[in-house]
Amino acid sequence: MNLLKGLEKAYYLEAYTIQSLFSFDISPFIQVFQFDKGDFIIQEGTEPEYLFYMVEGKAKLYVTHKNGKVSLINFLTPPIFMGEIELLNEEKYSKSIQTSSKCICLGISIEKCKEKLLADAHFLKYLCIFLSNKSTAHSTKYTKHQAYPLENKLAEFILLSSHQSIYKEKHTEISEYFGVSYRHLLHTFSQLSEAGIIEKIKTGYKVIDKKKLQALADEIK
Amino acid sequence: MNLLKGLEKAYYLEAYTIQSLFSFDISPFIQVFQFDKGDFIIQEGTEPEYLFYMVEGKAKLYVTHKNGKVSLINFLTPPIFMGEIELLNEEKYSKSIQTSSKCICLGISIEKCKEKLLADAHFLKYLCIFLSNKSTAHSTKYTKHQAYPLENKLAEFILLSSHQSIYKEKHTEISEYFGVSYRHLLHTFSQLSEAGIIEKIKTGYKVIDKKKLQALADEIK
DNA sequence: ATAATAATAGGAGATATCTCATGTTTTTGA
DNA sequence: TCAAAAACATGAGATATCTCCTATTATTAT
Incomplete structure (x- = not known):
């Protein structure tokens, strides 16, 4: 400092x-x-x-x-x-x-x-x-987070934080942000990948099916 | 009104x-x-x-x-x-x-x-x-709630809300307060009962082992 | 450049919590 | 006071999430 x-x-x-x-x-x-x-x-x-x-x-x-x-x-x-x-x-x-x-x-x-x-x-x-x-903002975040599984919240977050369909946040940070284990975050990412919604690339993930991702995000109030 | x-x-x-x-x-x-x-x-x-x-x-x-x-x-x-x-x-x-x-x-x-x-x-x-x-208060509540299982949070809540060792809140309300299912709240109450920490009575529950309850609550920051 | 550190990745099994279903008891309103 | 509504209770099986473990890359600092 x-x-x-x-x-x-x-x-x-x-x-x-x-x-x-x-x-x-x-x-x-x-x-x-x-x-x-x-x-x-x-x-x-x-x-x-x-x-x-x-x-x-x-x-x-x-x-x-x-x-x-x-x-x-x-x-x-x-x-x-x-x-x-x-x-x-x-x-x-x-x-x-x-x-x-x-x-x-x-x-x-x-x-x-x-x-x-x-x-x-x-x-x-x-x-x-x-x-x-x-x-x-705080109360919105936490009531959401209590009422929906990670899959939906992550979908919303990917849409918010990706640029030109590329997501590249650090898993370590994001797992702490969502209050879930690193392991579970990874697991949820691979679910989305297996569903063909996103795709792993060198630097992060690429959004493949924005509509499906949006649909997941839209389940949240 | x-x-x-x-x-x-x-x-x-x-x-x-x-x-x-x-x-x-x-x-x-x-x-x-x-x-x-x-x-x-x-x-x-x-x-x-x-x-x-x-x-x-x-x-x-x-x-x-x-x-x-x-x-x-x-x-x-x-x-x-x-x-x-x-x-x-x-x-x-x-x-x-x-x-x-x-x-x-x-x-x-x-x-x-x-x-x-x-x-x-x-x-x-x-x-x-x-x-x-x-x-x-809000941020304390929610970061707690994200980091600990219901058993600990419930222990804390029972201690706070009981009078003369008698707890008599409505399960329906409390499950919404903790953002868990009614079923799970009941389940956690019976765990505490089985452990001999509280006891079901007509009007609610009676705290039997305050020390153990406090110990559970104390696990929370 | 290299060693140390942080981040990524995924397997396996445990646990916390959920949903659905069903029946009983208590409370409330007409 | 009686029927309807709300609250209580519990079983069973599903799922979301956790912990622990073990490797493999990136990053960072000396």
């Missing part, structure tokens, strides 16, 4: 200005962080220091269970707040965020800024909308 | 004043609703008219899937906002809320009040905290 200064800092502050989210001058309170691939932006159990706003990169929100299982709760892509829960409630971080590529984050010092933020209607309104969208 | 007037209305407004959540006079915008057991406070697909704040009763938040499955997302108990997501985003209701006993709700007219609410830092701060707690 690097704290950017000088020209680099200025560049990102200008390219991704977030002043419009606040009704007071936020610039004195912002740092620009650069996280390398694999770095932790936030670690479970540590004390929050910054409210982060990711402007570039891609990260993963994780939680680790007692039994050693890891749940990938979500993929995080800009623009997104991170650590806003801990800004609102005096709590340690309960989840981890790890980058999956280089990430640029604006960090607003909680210590210096908390009171101002919690009194700023403009920011609070934005945050409320952000939180409510997050909540909706 | 009844709109209360006169003395009844005055009684609830006084008993459960929510003026402290707002920095403007909210009283002109509040109605008092009484819902009977089984009534829908909110129905999927309908247009939001009120931001509700439940002060008495108990209700259930549901979603219905294409495949006919129903997920009981949560039990709602006072004090709680309902319909706040739809206040923030211009959307129809995406879930249903049905009472499981008589409920008293304060209803704030969205049409008359939306602008004032979304500019009130005091209210927005409260709402942010509410939403963030909801989000945390």
